[in-house]
Amino acid sequence: MASAAPVIQDWDGAAGAKWVVHQARLDRMLAPLGDAAMAAAAVEQGNHILDVGCGAGTTSIALAxxxxxAGHVLGLDISPDLIAAARRASRGLPQLDFLLGDAAKAELSPASFDLLFSRFGVMFFHDPVAAFGQMRRALRLGGRLTFVCWRDPRSNAWIRLPLRAIDGLVDLPPTDPLAPGPFAFANAARTETILRQAGFADISITPHDFQLPYGSGADDAAAVDDAMSMALTIGPLARAIALVGDDIRNKAEAALRNILRERVCDGSIYFDSAAWIVTARSV
Ligand SMILES: C[S@@+](CC[C@H](N)C(=O)[O-])C[C@H]1O[C@@H](n2cnc3c(N)ncnc32)[C@H](O)[C@@H]1O
Known part of the structure; x- marks a missing residue:
């Protein structure tokens, strides 16, 4: 069996560049989850908002x-490619700016925001207490934090099922569930502790289930091809087979195609997804 490369998401490098390529599709997948978080954030006219890990800026534009x-949105992201894409997409809205930087270290004016918002952009900090503490200082007293993050990988078929394609083919390195990554905030009790230690209160962590659109096309075959291109470019399967030889890659691709064929219906592939909507206040 081949061994997979360590799973590292270099957001300030290749991971950010790949996200730009698939941005339209990722936006379609994540839009309802971002909308749910935005509803929980209860944005008001005139709010000053920091969009943390804003990616290509879609949520920043919606917030703006x-x-x-009368308000203002600052989209902050560590990826030069994504910030460049966000600036291109920003439609010249005067109340919207983007900043390239690490949210854990960015020098933000103290007490200058009413809301810290994020759609899946806050799970990548090496020291989350320090990072949230740093961001909390940019929030006015009583200001709101709202983000959406993933629950555990077992409840998220969009990660679990594509990874089945390498069962018995690739030996995945053991993953630390607390390490920075998409599932770092899967444990609600740990997330609550992190936020309390970072100076937040009134913490609410609510499950949100959603059928994630993973692939689509004019017919079932096109939808499978669409989902294949996604799974083989972005996400844990793509990372796991990045360094394996052609033989294993071909077998993994064939297995993936079978998995997707079992799921496709009327030109669409949906996977179960499970997220948390997290809200809190600075104290
Ligand atoms: C899963 S993507 C989500 C992007 C965007 N929020 C969206 O929903 O389309 C995670 C984002 O967090 C950004 N990110 C990761 N670590 C970061 C950090 N330390 N500071 C700022 N942004 C970060 C990545 O560059 C990436 O854009």
Whole structure:
């Protein structure tokens, strides 16, 4: 059996560049989850908002439209490629700016935001207490934190099922469930402790289940091809087979195609997803 490369998401490098390529599709997948978080954030006209790990800026634009000309949104991201894409997409909204930087270290004006928002952009900090503490200082007293993050991988078929394609073919290195990565906040009790230690209170962590659109096309075969291109470019399967030889890659691709064929229906493939909507206040 081949051994997989360690699972590292270099957001300031290749991972960010790949996210740009698939951004339209990722936006379609994640939009309802971001909308649920935005509803929980209860954005008001005139709010000053920090969009943490804003990626290609889709949520920053939506937040800027909600807060209007009297408010302001700063989209902050560590990926130069994603910040460049966000600036291209920003439609010249005067209340919207983007900043390239590490949210754990960025020098933000103290007490200058009403809301810290994030759609899947806060799970990658090496020291989450320090990072959330740093961001909390940029929030005015009583200001809100709202983000959406993933629950555990077993409840998220979009990661579990594609990884089945390498069962018996690739030996995955053991993963530390607390390490920075998409599932770092899967444990709600740990997330609550991190946020308390970082100076937040009124913490609410609510499950949100959703059927994630993973692939689509004019017919079932096209939908499978669409989902294949996604799974082989972004995510844990893509990372796991990045360094294996052609023989194993071909077997993994054939297994993946079978898994997707079992799921496809009427030109669409949906996977179960399980997220947390987290809200809190700075104290
Ligand atoms: C899963 S993507 C989500 C992107 C975007 N929020 C969206 O929903 O389309 C995670 C984002 O967090 C950003 N990110 C990761 N670590 C970061 C850090 N320390 N500071 C700022 N951004 C970070 C990545 O560059 C990436 O854009």
């Amino acid at each position: 439209e909600r807060t209007g000309g």
